[in-house]
Amino acid sequence: MEEKMSEEILKPELDPTKMWLQFYDSFAKSWSEALSEAVSSKAFADSMAQQLEGNLEAMGLLRRQVGEIMEQYLQQMSLPTRKEVLSLAERLTQIEMRLDDVDARTEEILDLLQEIRGTLPSDQ
Amino acid sequence: MGKDLAVTQQDIERAYARYVSGLKTIVQSLDVPVGLTPREVVWSLNKAKLYRYLPTRPPEERHPVPLLLVYALINRPFIFDLAPGRSFIEYMVDQGFDVYLLDWGVPGLEDKDTTFDDYVTCYLRRAVRKMLRVSGANEISMLGYCIGATLTVVYASLYPEMPIRNIILLTAPLDFSETTEGSLAMWLEEERLDVDKMVDRLGNVPGELIRFWAKLLKPVENFVGIYANLWKRFDDKSAVRGWQAINRWVEDVIPMSGAAFRQFVKDYFRANELIRGAHFVEGQRVDLSNIRASFLNVVAQYDHLVAPSQSMTVMDKISSEDKELKVIPSTHVGIMASGRARYKLWPALVEWIAPRSV
Numbered sequence: 001m002e003e004k005m006s007e008e009i010l011k012p013e014l015d016p017t018k019m020w021l022q023f024y025d026s027f028a029k030s031w032s033e034a035l036s037e038a039v040s041s042k043a044f045a046d047s048m049a050q051q052l053e054g055n056l057e058a059m060g061l062l063r064r065q066v067g068e069i070m071e072q073y074l075q076q077m078s079l080p081t082r083k084e085v086l087s088l089a090e091r092l093t094q095i096e097m098r099l100d101d102v103d104a105r106t107e108e109i110l111d112l113l114q115e116i117r118g119t120l121p122s123d124q
Numbered sequence: 125m126g127k128d129l130a131v132t133q134q135d136i137e138r139a140y141a142r143y144v145s146g147l148k149t150i151v152q153s154l155d156v157p158v159g160l161t162p163r164e165v166v167w168s169l170n171k172a173k174l175y176r177y178l179p180t181r182p183p184e185e186r187h188p189v190p191l192l193l194v195y196a197l198i199n200r201p202f203i204f205d206l207a208p209g210r211s212f213i214e215y216m217v218d219q220g221f222d223v224y225l226l227d228w229g230v231p232g233l234e235d236k237d238t239t240f241d242d243y244v245t246c247y248l249r250r251a252v253r254k255m256l257r258v259s260g261a262n263e264i265s266m267l268g269y270c271i272g273a274t275l276t277v278v279y280a281s282l283y284p285e286m287p288i289r290n291i292i293l294l295t296a297p298l299d300f301s302e303t304t305e306g307s308l309a310m311w312l313e314e315e316r317l318d319v320d321k322m323v324d325r326l327g328n329v330p331g332e333l334i335r336f337w338a339k340l341l342k343p344v345e346n347f348v349g350i351y352a353n354l355w356k357r358f359d360d361k362s363a364v365r366g367w368q369a370i371n372r373w374v375e376d377v378i379p380m381s382g383a384a385f386r387q388f389v390k391d392y393f394r395a396n397e398l399i400r401g402a403h404f405v406e407g408q409r410v411d412l413s414n415i416r417a418s419f420l421n422v423v424a425q426y427d428h429l430v431a432p433s434q435s436m437t438v439m440d441k442i443s444s445e446d447k448e449l450k451v452i453p454s455t456h457v458g459i460m461a462s463g464r465a466r467y468k469l470w471p472a473l474v475e476w477i478a479p480r481s482v
Contacts, residue, residue, distance in 0.1 A: 016139055017139065017142065017143060017146075017355055021352055021355055021356065024348065024349075024352050025352075028344060028348075028349065028352070031344045032342070032343075032344040032345060032349075035343045035344055036341070036342060036343070036344075039340055039341065039343060040310065042310070045310040045311055045313075045316055046316065048311060048316070049311070049316035049317060052317070052322070053318070053321075056318075056321055056322060056325045056326075059325055059326070060321075060324075060325040063325070082233075085234075086233055086234045089232070089234035090234050090237070093169075093170045093234070093235075096169055096170060097169065097246060097250075100169055100250055101250075104250075104253055104254075104257070107257060
């Protein structure tokens with residue numbers, strides 16, 4: 001990638017991008033202020049909220065319908081449903097947490113044993 | 125006349141070549157290598173991993189207090205390790221710090237019920253326990269960035285018995301009492317966002333949605349300005365490489381656990397429970413006055429995602445005697461990824477933490 005980036009591309013005398021940049025620089029500040037103000041307005045926030053609400057409704061309906069069909073199909077095929085797989089994954093995480101605690105506790109016990117061994121007379 | 129035409133044709137060809145090269149640079153940025161500082165995994169739980177960075181200094185030159193970096197639940201933590209020469213982690217390792225990074229990983233649908241507080245009690249708590257074990261240190265330092273700073277503060281308040289020597293916060297969203305400031309606040313208000321419905325429908329909140337919200341706060345800068353900046357520095361290979369790494373970080377978003385998003389919006393943002401001392405985790409109050417560690421709070425003056433006011437009031441709530449608020453002329457991302465960060469903030473952080481890590 002470095003090699004590709006290092007390809008020498010000479011600057012053209014007449015560069016449309018440079019012209020675009022000059023145009024951008026001269027208007028960026030005023031555009032930025034105007035648009036930032038626009039997106040901060042209550043009207044924009046309301047419109048965003050309505051759009052999101054609509055999307056969530058449509059998505060919810062689609063997911064529910066597809067989910068029901070898939071669940072019936074998987075049950076008929078004697079295969080685990082998504083809900084069952086997710087439940088299993090959640091239980092695995094719980095087991096992993098318990099193992100982590102057991103691991104930490106074991107290390108503590110080993111440390112204590114080491115300490116006790118250090119206090120015992122060497123001939124014992 | 126003929127000569128003029130020849131020049132024009134050459135110009136068009138060169139301009140086209142630069143344009144194509146620019147597009148390639150943008151596309152390639154999505155695969156640019158990041159997180160290259162050598163490290164090893166010392167702990168993992170579910171998708172979370174604790175990395176320890178391999179030291180580059182001999183043991184006698186290292187600071188005895190290890191440093192844990194905690195990043196947000198949105199975006200990936202390689203903002204700390206963008207590229208060689210632009211990596212905060214590489215810099216800190218070279219300064220003799222034993223650096224650890226907690227990477228939360230990418231939540232799957234099975235993690236949709238992991239709450240914001242679970243990240244503290246189930247993950248951060250265990251990661252710190254392991255870090256103490258692996259490092260053999262008696263004390264640690266923590267550095268939290270963005271929501272990682274919120275998690276750090278909750279952890280330090282909840283477990284005052286843990287040996288935290290130093291806390292550094294970068295752009296910490298903690299106090300949401302001034303909700304009218306900034307448009308993100310408006311979009312998260314109760315009458316506009318039905319967070320329960322959103323989480324119930326989506327499970328986890330897509331990173332793309334959060335990125336879109338964040339970008340929309342500064343539309344000209346985020347949708348046009350970043351490409352203008354690339355074009356302006358197109359002949360500086362080092363700058364282009366840096367731009368690619370940051371662009372990859374911006375675009376490489378991850379979903380946020382639905383329950384964590386719901387809790388953050390409801391309890392932390394809308395009810396402002398943390399700063400009011402009204403937040404309870406497993407029946408225990410999250411009491412900010414439990415924080416006694418040396419405390420450095422870095423605020424970016426031009427942060428449009430976390431307004432400076434959201435970070436500052438914590439200074440009056442903690443019990444640390446050794447505390448400092450530092451306001452720097454930077455932005456939310458620039459505080460870690462800019463040239464100014466490399467040459468000014470990072471040395472300043474070392475200057476603050478090094479004498480406190482002996």
